[in-house]
């Protein structure tokens with residue numbers, strides 16, 4: 001649904017002004033915070049952008065926020081160093097490891 005406004009013109013006509021609806025922010029898959037570095041817009045507008053303008057180029061860019069990415073990388077390093085087992089990792093983070 002588009003936001004609609006009725007406007008009276010100087011010629012005493014009533015015209016309808018419509019604006020396209022704004023799209024939402026991209027969210028982090030774990031904490032649902034707003035993702036920085038990702039543009040807002042329709043699919044058509046985003047497909048017209050360069051690939052580097054669509055999402056950050058770091059691991060999990062456009063999926064996880066920087067804080068959650070840091071947590072995931074920390075768990076990965078601890079699993080590789082065998083200080084943790086997979087059962088010690090929170091179940092929500094396991095799919096990114």
Ligand SMILES: [Zn+2]
Nearest residue numbers: 028031065068
């Ligand atoms: Zn997050």
